[in-house]
Amino acid sequence: VHESGPLAEVMQLEQGSVPQPAAGEVRLKVEAVGINFADVLTVTGEYLTRTKYPYHPGMEFAGTIDALGEGVQGFGVGQRVACLAGRGGLAEYAVVPAVTLVPVPESFSAAEAAAFPVSFFTAYHALKTLGQGKEGEWVLVQAAAGALGTASIQLARALGMRVIALASTPEKLEIAKKLGADVTILQDDPERVEKVRAAAGGKGVPLVLEVVGGKRFQESLDMAANRGRIIVIGNASREQASLRPVELMKRNLTVTGLWLTSLMADAEATAEAVKGVTPLIASGQVKPQVGPVYPLEQSAQAFQDILDRKTTGKVIIEP
Ligand code: NDP
Incomplete structure (x- = not known):
């Protein structure tokens, strides 16, 4: 090029x-x-x-x-x-x-x-090292049938978490369901915010893996629970998002960025992802x-x- x-x-x-x-x-x-x-x-x-x-x-x-x-x-x-x-x-x-x-x-x-490597190491850092996901906790996975999405669903399930998957078509949601998503919701469902919050016990989702950006970024905040963690991984919409710090304050939200390239420059972070993912691959729990x-x-x-x-x-x- x-x-x-x-x-x-x-x-x-x-x-x-x-x-x-x-x-x-x-x-x-x-x-x-x-x-x-x-x-x-x-x-x-x-x-x-x-x-x-x-x-x-x-x-x-x-x-x-x-x-x-x-x-x-x-x-x-x-x-x-x-x-x-x-x-x-x-x-x-x-x-x-x-x-x-x-x-x-x-x-x-x-x-x-x-x-x-890219999808599974990114998913691992999003769910565990940066996301601090816990067993039994709900996580929201966007673009759930994509490369990162399918890795995130499987890893979340293998780590004992419960998954709400968003994707743009029923066929994509079917893929997410087959991989273990507990709840699937269409990305453009007019009631998506309410449905996501309801699925996570009515309180919103403690951990959001945000990959769409633009206007959808605000929705990720709306879907998050009080004290929720939003991991910013992508900007597939290619639109600017805006963020009002006072909103984070009001709902005790944490927004964390994740870029695998700069994470992998740190040998410790690489070793952590390899150590976390390898046994799950070897046992066939994730593929x-x-x-x-x-x-x-x-x-x-x-x-x-x-x-x-x-x-x-x-x-x-x-x-
Ligand atoms: P995918 O295989 O997931 O393909 C991208 C998906 O993004 C599409 O299938 C689509 O799913 C979704 N999407 C949502 N809105 C749009 C839009 N406006 N235009 C195009 N696609 C859209 O790709 P990857 O797994 O490679 O990446 C997924 C996301 O994660 C990307 O944003 C990517 O940049 C990010 N990423 C970031 C990393 C990092 O280090 N920060 C590492 C790896 C990935 P649907 O139709 O269901 O909405």
């Missing part, structure tokens, strides 16, 4: 040479790339950080190690790994620092491996939800379908 603009125009395949790993790096034969909303916003130029061009998308991917740079330890040629390199995954080969590799269970397919799979040539279409809210689970592109 050389400039911002309509996805189909600015996302173009280019021929390169197979890259060589330097010291501390590995080369992956890329098998599957998990596409996050953040990838889409980075291409459209609307993400949290300014997009630097040329930009090579694909922040999260999985593949087989096929060459090791000098000094790399703990990984071997032929091993399947996931990778959180931040960019460069949409390619046949990618060279990445070994520190960005994430070990994955052998039972995972390449698509499952690529669907796992990455692979959504539609596209070939590399249809990358722009895959990105557009996420923007158009047509997808569920984690969108995968296979080079």
Whole structure:
């Protein structure tokens, strides 16, 4: 991507040479790339950080190690790994620092491996380390059939929490229900605020995972219980939200931001998420939800379908 603009125009395949790993790096034969909303916003130029061009998308991917740079330890040629390199995954080969590799269970397919780290680590931090979710407590999950939503529902249930799911269509709510959501409500139900508050015992929800932003941000506050915690994770609406601090004061609300990129810069936070999620993955209590799979040539279409809210689970592109 050389400039911002309509996805189909600015996302173009280019021929390169197979890259060589330097010291501390590995080369992956890329098998599957998990596409996050953040990838889409980075291409459209609307993400949290300014997009630097040329930009090579694909922040999260999985593949087989096929060459090791000098000094790399703990990984071997032929091993399947996931990778959180931040960019460069949409390619046949990618060279990445070994520190960005994430070990994955052998039972995972390449698509499952690529669907796992961002959504599950984000969900874990939202529910536990930042959200301080407790067993038996209600949590509100928005965009519940999406990549983060499906991870959040499963993790919340595995941690003993009760889930109210919001999504835009009955089909999406059905997915949420199958994954264990206790209550499902349409995102555009005219009585959604009252219904959410009623579902959580009439007092509102103690923990809200907020991913839509814009006008919906106020609703997240309205749905929260007195002393509720609202974790701001996304802004899928791409609209500005406003916040009146006195309202937080009146209802003893806490609003906490979460950005996985800056959290993962802290080795302790990464270790905490790995430690929390790994046993639940190993026991099969939670499982990455692979959504539609596209070939590399249809990358722009895959990105557009996420923007158009047509997808569920984690969108995968296979080079
Ligand atoms: P999803 O697979 O969940 O796709 C995005 C979903 O957002 C859509 O399916 C749609 O669900 C919902 N949505 C609501 N309003 C809109 C809108 N106006 N336009 C488009 N979509 C809308 O994507 P991800 O799992 O990658 O991300 C979900 C959210 O979480 C995003 O906001 C993303 O930026 C954020 N996120 C943040 C992270 C962080 O570190 N802070 C890490 C990971 C994700 P529906 O149709 O049901 O409303």
